[in-house]
Amino acid sequence: MRRRQFLIAGTAVVAAGAGAALWLKRGVTRKRDDMRLGDGAYTVIGALRGTDAVAQYAIDAVNGAPDPLVPIEKALIERLGIGNDLGISASNFAAKLADAVRDDYRQRRFCKGSAWLVSETECNVAALRLLVFGAAPAVDDSAEAELSEGKIVDVEDWGERSTEVNTPFAVQSDGHSGIWIKAKNAPPWVKFEIDGVRVRTFHSENAITTGLYGDLGPRVLSRVGEHPVALVDEMAGIRQPLGVFTVRPRAPRLRRPDGTVSELFCPVDAWGPDGTTAGTPANRQPDGSEGLWIKTACAPATARIVFGGVELSSTVRPGLVTAAVPLTLIGESRDVPVELRDRRSGETMAVGTFRIQAPGEGHAATDPASAR
Amino acid sequence: MIVDLADAAKLPLGDCDVCILGAGPAGISTALELARQRPDWHIVLLEGGGKHMPSAANLDAYAGASVGDRPYPLAGSRLRYLGGTSNHWGGWCRPLDEEDFEARAWMPHSGWPLRRDELLPWYEKATTWCELGSNEFSEAALTPGLGDALLHVDDSSVLCNKFFRFSPPTRFGKRYLADLEKAPNLHLLLHANAVGMDMAGERVTGVRIAFGKDGTATLAARQVVVALGGIETTRFLLLQAAQAPAGSGLASPMLGRCFADHFGMTPAVALLPEQLRYDRNPHPTGAVMPVLSLSRAAQQALQVPDFCVMPLPEAQASDLSPAYAGNAALGLRHGRYWRYRLQMIIEPRPNPDSRITLTDERDRHGVPRLRLDWRVADADRRSVIECLDDLAAELGEFGLGRLRMLDEKDYLGGTPSVGFHHLGSARMASDAEGGVVDADCRVHGIENLHVASSAVFPSFGFSNPTLTIVALATRLAARLAKAGARGAAEKS
Numbered sequence: 001m002r003r004r005q006f007l008i009a010g011t012a013v014v015a016a017g018a019g020a021a022l023w024l025k026r027g028v029t030r031k032r033d034d035m036r037l038g039d040g041a042y043t044v045i046g047a048l049r050g051t052d053a054v055a056q057y058a059i060d061a062v063n064g065a066p067d068p069l070v071p072i073e074k075a076l077i078e079r080l081g082i083g084n085d086l087g088i089s090a091s092n093f094a095a096k097l098a099d100a101v102r103d104d105y106r107q108r109r110f111c112k113g114s115a116w117l118v119s120e121t122e123c124n125v126a127a128l129r130l131l132v133f134g135a136a137p138a139v140d141d142s143a144e145a146e147l148s149e150g151k152i153v154d155v156e157d158w159g160e161r162s163t164e165v166n167t168p169f170a171v172q173s174d175g176h177s178g179i180w181i182k183a184k185n186a187p188p189w190v191k192f193e194i195d196g197v198r199v200r201t202f203h204s205e206n207a208i209t210t211g212l213y214g215d216l217g218p219r220v221l222s223r224v225g226e227h228p229v230a231l232v233d234e235m236a237g238i239r240q241p242l243g244v245f246t247v248r249p250r251a252p253r254l255r256r257p258d259g260t261v262s263e264l265f266c267p268v269d270a271w272g273p274d275g276t277t278a279g280t281p282a283n284r285q286p287d288g289s290e291g292l293w294i295k296t297a298c299a300p301a302t303a304r305i306v307f308g309g310v311e312l313s314s315t316v317r318p319g320l321v322t323a324a325v326p327l328t329l330i331g332e333s334r335d336v337p338v339e340l341r342d343r344r345s346g347e348t349m350a351v352g353t354f355r356i357q358a359p360g361e362g363h364a365a366t367d368p369a370s371a372r
Numbered sequence: 373m374i375v376d377l378a379d380a381a382k383l384p385l386g387d388c389d390v391c392i393l394g395a396g397p398a399g400i401s402t403a404l405e406l407a408r409q410r411p412d413w414h415i416v417l418l419e420g421g422g423k424h425m426p427s428a429a430n431l432d433a434y435a436g437a438s439v440g441d442r443p444y445p446l447a448g449s450r451l452r453y454l455g456g457t458s459n460h461w462g463g464w465c466r467p468l469d470e471e472d473f474e475a476r477a478w479m480p481h482s483g484w485p486l487r488r489d490e491l492l493p494w495y496e497k498a499t500t501w502c503e504l505g506s507n508e509f510s511e512a513a514l515t516p517g518l519g520d521a522l523l524h525v526d527d528s529s530v531l532c533n534k535f536f537r538f539s540p541p542t543r544f545g546k547r548y549l550a551d552l553e554k555a556p557n558l559h560l561l562l563h564a565n566a567v568g569m570d571m572a573g574e575r576v577t578g579v580r581i582a583f584g585k586d587g588t589a590t591l592a593a594r595q596v597v598v599a600l601g602g603i604e605t606t607r608f609l610l611l612q613a614a615q616a617p618a619g620s621g622l623a624s625p626m627l628g629r630c631f632a633d634h635f636g637m638t639p640a641v642a643l644l645p646e647q648l649r650y651d652r653n654p655h656p657t658g659a660v661m662p663v664l665s666l667s668r669a670a671q672q673a674l675q676v677p678d679f680c681v682m683p684l685p686e687a688q689a690s691d692l693s694p695a696y697a698g699n700a701a702l703g704l705r706h707g708r709y710w711r712y713r714l715q716m717i718i719e720p721r722p723n724p725d726s727r728i729t730l731t732d733e734r735d736r737h738g739v740p741r742l743r744l745d746w747r748v749a750d751a752d753r754r755s756v757i758e759c760l761d762d763l764a765a766e767l768g769e770f771g772l773g774r775l776r777m778l779d780e781k782d783y784l785g786g787t788p789s790v791g792f793h794h795l796g797s798a799r800m801a802s803d804a805e806g807g808v809v810d811a812d813c814r815v816h817g818i819e820n821l822h823v824a825s826s827a828v829f830p831s832f833g834f835s836n837p838t839l840t841i842v843a844l845a846t847r848l849a850a851r852l853a854k855a856g857a858r859g860a861a862e863k864s
Contacts, residue, residue, distance in 0.1 A: 050696035098703040105768030108761060116692050116776040117764035122702050188651035189685045205654055234687030235646065235710050 396456020455545025463541025602794025620817030
């Protein structure tokens, strides 16, 4: 016997012993007078779990027999070679049963008719279990079984976390709004869930990506409010809440002096810095450039800050648009118009004038961060 | 240097030492290897598309007829711009197995005219080109770090674990753009469509190129490498068949035949120990993905194609509850079990009836369109399905789990999923009767015509082909560079 086979047999004996104790404790006794196998064997058979699905195949195989139990039990006795030891102990029966099952697989003796490729002996003991003890209560192993709240993985961050009503965000090539979750080595079967709906989820070593696919997009984006989001490990039965995705009401749009209303832009609530000294950024960034920020309730993802006619690489987040102004653009004193422009439509909104003063004239830093 | 010929009126150069057709992974790696190894040579790399996703007009050349018993995605599986199909590549990498190179008696037309170990140094080079980080693929090296993520199989088992690695994936056009721009002895010509070759006896003398609105020109070349992808390479070679010297690879009865693609199906589910991760796993040497496969001995004994199985967990109600696996009395190992669906990738057999031919219809450059009669041998799928009995027996005998076959109509009925791997239609063989190119990827009987493509694979294994394509391409480049150096020395 190979070492691992020995271990398996040993485990089987222990488990069967436990089953036997349970049976005796419950006071289960022989149910039929014509059963040849003793209590030891039926202790093991009675302790089998989840076997009803394959039992019927053994019963079908003896179709026509007046009582299927008789030929099935007989076949099992012969297969295990225990005709002279019908009162075999539970532990010995369990060991012989495990050996016979293994041998069935070695010899490709499968239970006929079953889509599950299980051994003939397994089907026979499953049939005996069903015939003697009746159908076992169903076990719900499905994804619909209740999930418990818990931790699946360390989540460093996730986004996007909000958008304006009916406004797709982080739009991907197939049109879905993308959501990212920074988490290292999440189990690959973990799924993202929003509003209780589990969606397609992709894994890499450092991140999980997912999104609002198909009609889930309009369904979520059209409903103002908070949408619970979570990671779900259906296999382990765990849900890890991440928080909520917020769909904001539509913010009031910019009303222009001529009375027309912008579809894309909201009024500027604040912006800065609004000026500096030539060659010296008021809100210095790590690369030495001038950091510019504009607070506004809405701006399209395709908006860019335009500084004196130069379109800057810009970042649009809920309520905020930022960009870095290269030093070359603040090198000499002048007044520079600042605008927001939507790349897609070309629509432009005036933000203000950035004043660059000559050295010596002085200029107070307007950004709280740079003042610290 | 990169020159875009989209609006050009004439070709900016008249000759070169090596002309490479097609700037995908094979073409780019061949061109840059040659440019580095032979600074004295002038290399020209032709790309039919531009730097970006092409317009519909530029995809016209890809139109063709798929007439087999199952439709093949002729247009969707190819990309005609710089970087080629690496632009939609998933990045899966794995060398072919040793047995994939061998002639298997039960698989007609199988076997390469070279051994796997001859390719090993080039696989290592390909690892760098594909940015894998490590060339370690062995079970012995990778299994210990993965513990219970793997099904525990030992040497006595018919099963073994094999491993994929992942390229970022390398988009060859973007990743090597700067190198292509900087190489002083290399011209990359964009929107330059190779539409034919001029030949004199057993030599190619030049490549005919269509460019701009209606420009055409011939570029003289000492050596020509066709690296147009598996399908276009075959179409281009078939164009030359009319002027092919008798007995050459261009006149081979196998040219256009044995077209194949890796195909997949999910024929079974299984109860297996919980937490198996036959998916991307972190590893100190870079992410690896284990797959279950048959050992070489088992494959030979069972006479089945190479294949792999990925057990992927699924939380679905099952007629056989995972509780079943708690039955130690049935020989099952202790522990929790999950239900997995068994997703398979299967090696197709070389099938001469699966074939690319040319039609009378022509594209806008006047090149005949192709016709693909793709055949998937039912025997391929059936033999693998039959060996699932052995897999079930293995799981049962060693107490690892239980397996259930799904309904045949669910996985045999429709078109199988494919990998977009265009294999085999300009196959490698020891002579022109059996194939188009020799073991060095040179077209039989043509002195200076070579192929760098998965079209040369004579049998296919289950591994994604890019790593092997690049290995063969870098090997070809080294051979050309060396042969050229020898020729130059002899001349001097």
